[in-house]
Amino acid sequence: MSQRAPELPVLANAGKSWRVLVVENDAQYAESLIHGLRRHGHEVTAVERGGTALQVYGDADLVLIDLELPDLDGLEVCRAIRTVSDIPIIALTARGTELDRVLGLQAGADDYMVKPYGFRELMARMQAVMRRARPVPRTADVISHGPLTIDAGSREVSLYGRPVVVTRKEFDLLHLLASHPGSVIPRNRLMQQIWGDSWSRRTVDTHVSSLRNKLGASDWIITIRGVGFRLGNG
Incomplete structure (x- = not known):
């Protein structure tokens, strides 16, 4: 039987807007959750299957994932994401034992909520997770080259x-x-750190070409054939 969808109280918008990936097999639950998130200004993408989540999570700021999925166990999806990305993950599930919570956190979830949960609490937990993941920028976060x-x-x-x-x-x-001036970043590292599960070798080349065009010079990104790329001087 489907769990009751969370309440959707009207909350004050905290002024932050995130891209949220909802991975939820229960259509009723997903619809209510998506509606609530969008009411609070967040951009939401929803998928029903773990395999699809592994293809699209790279475009999100935060993942909300049910652990009961039709194709993959949600814990496996969490592990797969965490091996290549530090994107915040909150597990939303009916699995409520202490062991379930421990397994979820060990699999890479940053937080764990048991259904049914309150929407107000979810919003607070999302904000807390994002504060830890995205601290207030410092001057050092501005790179000048x-x-x-x-x-x-x-x-x-x-x-x-x-x-x-x-x-x-x-x-x-x-x-x-730019974070590693003068260093050559291997293509494989770029693929893993930025695109995660993408298999196309042309993905990096396409983005490099686009950046060169936008920066107005091919010398801004130097290709080291057979190895990778480094930042140039334009």
């Missing part, structure tokens, strides 16, 4: 003081390269 500036806090890029509009993955790629 000549005329190129990369702000990790606001996730903004500027060149000669002018904003450069980049996608989420393009920012992650550029930030990773």
Whole structure:
């Protein structure tokens, strides 16, 4: 029997908006949860299967996952994500024993809530998890490389003081390269750290090409053939 969907009280928006991936097999529960999250300004993507979650989690800021999924055990999905990503994960499940909680946390979940739960508590736990995962930016989070500036806090890029509009993955790629100036970052590390389970070798090349075009010079990202990439000087 389906669990009752959580209540949806009207809460004050904390001013933060996140991309939330909901992995939930119960259609009624998922609909109510999605509605509540969107009412509070969050962008929501919902999937029913663990395999699909492993393909799309890289575009989310936070994952809310039921452990009872039709194709994969939710614990396995948590483990698979955690091996390549530090994205915050909250398990939402009917499994409520102490052992279940321990297994969920050991599998990589940052928090664990048992159904039925209160929506107000879920929002508070989401905020707490995100505070731990995304601390207030410091000055050191702004990387300057000549005329190129990369702000990790606001996730903004500027060149000669002018904003450069980049996608989420393009920012992650550029930030990773800029965080290791002078070092060559292997292609495999880029694939694993930024795209997780993506299998296309052309994924990196496509994003590198797009960044070079947006930065106006191919020398901003140097290809080290057979190894990987490093940040250049434009």
